[in-house]
Structure formats: structure tokens, C-alpha cells
Amino acid sequence: MIAYCDEKGTEAESGQDLEIKTKGQPEDFCTRVDIENENLVMEGLLKSFPTHTIIGEESVGNNPxxxxxxxxxxIIDPIDGNTNFASGLPLTCVSIGFCDKKNPVIGVVYAPMTDEVYLAVRGYGAYRNGVKITQRETKALCDAVVCFEFGYARDQEAVDKMVGAVRKILEHGCRTCRCLGSGVLDLCYVATGRLDVVYAGVAGEGWKPWDYCAGFVVATEAGCTMQPIAQLSKTDFDIYSSSVICGVSSNLVQELRATISRKCMAFA
Incomplete structure (x- = not known):
């Protein structure tokens, strides 16, 4: 799988036809490589685990x-960061998560352009290229690198909520904001300290299970806190949630939640 993904990862830059197909709106699309990657991963998994269930982004498509x-x-995302991939930007990855009795317990993420493998198993820690990821010093929001993803929402109300959340963060104060285009890598980067906190879903533009599953295991095994935006009392993250905050500490998650909640509503 790794060699295949590395080879295919050069196609966008080489100008080859990616056979882009939209999924109902121009911002949401897949390429030929998405389908080929997903088929390859599914074939390998079913060969080793023929009785297991597989949920893949492209096999689900526009279906419920x-x-x-x-x-x-x-749970598979064959290419997370599709727009980055199709544009020749390097922040893309393959994400494979495994759930046992509904609980995410294994996460594997491979970023071919940066040649990074993130691996985590519940109770055994998280690793980047074979090196264990260790807990880092916690930060206040004013010192944090904050990442957000806007997703596909484009109506006026949703745009106002998304932009309003960023405005509140800037008014509160932070070190800087980033929007990287790959939710899975966002979670891995919070785990490794490249980012301090990431959020999405203030206007229903949150992610899907294949964006959460593997990254959830990597982030939480690295000591991070991951919760939906609205549910303050919920301790176990639901990979079917439509919103997320993942941060290096629970205090930072709570501070960010309180900051963006001043004006933004309808969290899920």
C-alpha cells in the first residue's frame, strides 16, 4: 500500500488525468486515485480479515x-486532503482506523509526500515513524497555534458562523491560525505538537467517521483531548459526531470552546 500511494501521489504534479468526479457540489469530489487506493486497501484487509466490516469513503459515496x-x-479514507492532492499540495494522507465493539482502537495514517507514518494502538501509545510521541507542555489559547477547517458549507448563515468563530479567536488572542486542508493530518499534527488545537463543525460542516477514526486513536494515545464542540459533559468522542475540538490539553479545549461559543451556535 505504501509504495502504491507514494507512486500515485506524484500524479497531480505530473499533470496526469485524475478523472475528478464531484459528489453533488464542486467542493466535494473524488479522483481515480481515491477509488484505486480504497480498492487496494479493502482487498488487502478482506484477504486477512474476511469476516470484518469495512466502511470506506468512496464506497459510501453519497449514500447515507x-x-x-x-x-x-x-474505516478508510483513501485520500484525505483531496483538494490538496488534486492541486499538487503535499498535505494529504491515507487513513485506516479499526473499531472493536464500536470503539476506535487502531489508527494508521500514511502521508506519502512527507514520508510519515503515524501508528497508534489503544493502550500502547502513538508513534511517528517508529518514534513514540510524548506529551508536551500545555498552552493557553493566547499562545496556541489554532487550526480550523471550513469544509463544504457555503450558505450565508454557515459562512457567518465559520468566519465569526475565527473572528472570536483572533479577538481573544492566539499565536496564529492555520487551515491545512486535511482533517486527519490536523489531528496527527496536534498529537505531535505542530498544532496546539484544531476544531471543525461550528456550522454543520464537520467531518465524517473516516476523518476521525484513525486520527482519534493517534491523538488520544499521544495524550490529547478530543471532544465534540457542544457536549461539555461527554467524555467519549463519537466518530459520527459532526463537530470536533482536539487539543493538547482539556484546558485548551475548554478555553477554545468557550471562546467560539460566544457568537456561534447550532453545534452538534
């Missing part, structure tokens, strides 16, 4: 999300 059952389940 299948429910997560207690069956052993693999």
Missing part, C-alpha cells in the same frame, strides 16, 4: 452513512 455496529470494523 452505514451505522457503526459491534462487528469488527475498518
Amino acid at each position: 452513512l452505514p451505522p457503526l455496529t459491534t462487528d469488527p470494523t475498518w
Whole structure:
């Protein structure tokens, strides 16, 4: 899989036809490589685990999300950061997560352009290229690198909420803001300290299970806190949630939540 993804990762820069197909709106699309990657991963998993369930982004397509059952389940994003990939930007990855009795327990993320592998197993820690990721010093929001993803929402109300959240963060104060275009890598970068906190979903533009699953295991095994935006009392993150805040500490997550909640509403 790794050699395949590395080879295909050069296609956008080489000008080859990626056969881009939209999924109902121009911002949401897949390429030929998405489908080829997903088929390759699914074939390999089913060969080793023929009785397991697989939920893949491209196999789901525009259909309703299948429910997560207690069956052993693999959740795949064949290319996260599709716009980056199609544009020749390096922040893209393949994400494979595994759930046991509905709980994410294994996460594998491969970023071919930067040649990085993130691996985490519940209870055994998280690793980047074989080196264990260790907990870092916590930060206040005023000192934090804050990442957000706007997703595909484009109506006026949603845009106002998304931009309003960024405005509140800037008014409160932070070191800087970033929007990188790959939710899975956002979570891995919070785990490794490249980012301090990431959020998405203030206007229903949150992510899908394949954006959360593997990254959730990597981030939480590295000591990070990951929660939906609105549910203050919820301790276990639901990979079917439509919103997320992931930060290096629970205090930072709470501070960011309080800051963006001043004006933004309708969190999920």
C-alpha cells in the first residue's frame, strides 16, 4: 500500500488525468486515485480479515452513512486532503482506523509526500515513524497555534458562523491560525505538537467517521483531548459526531470552546 500511494501521489504534479468526479457540489469530489487506493486497501484487509466490516469513503459515496455496529470494523479514507492532492499540495494522507465493539482502537495514517507514518494502538501509545510521541507542555489559547477547517458549507448563515468563530479567536488572542486542508493530518499534527488545537463543525460542516477514526486513536494515545464542540459533559468522542475540538490539553479545549461559543451556535 505504501509504495502504491507514494507512486500515485506524484500524479497531480505530473499533470496526469485524475478523472475528478464531484459528489453533488464542486467542493466535494473524488479522483481515480481515491477509488484505486480504497480498492487496494479493502482487498488487502478482506484477504486477512474476511469476516470484518469495512466502511470506506468512496464506497459510501453519497449514500447515507452505514451505522457503526459491534462487528469488527475498518474505516478508510483513501485520500484525505483531496483538494490538496488534486492541486499538487503535499498535505494529504491515507487513513485506516479499526473499531472493536464500536470503539476506535487502531489508527494508521500514511502521508506519502512527507514520508510519515503515524501508528497508534489503544493502550500502547502513538508513534511517528517508529518514534513514540510524548506529551508536551500545555498552552493557553493566547499562545496556541489554532487550526480550523471550513469544509463544504457555503450558505450565508454557515459562512457567518465559520468566519465569526475565527473572528472570536483572533479577538481573544492566539499565536496564529492555520487551515491545512486535511482533517486527519490536523489531528496527527496536534498529537505531535505542530498544532496546539484544531476544531471543525461550528456550522454543520464537520467531518465524517473516516476523518476521525484513525486520527482519534493517534491523538488520544499521544495524550490529547478530543471532544465534540457542544457536549461539555461527554467524555467519549463519537466518530459520527459532526463537530470536533482536539487539543493538547482539556484546558485548551475548554478555553477554545468557550471562546467560539460566544457568537456561534447550532453545534452538534
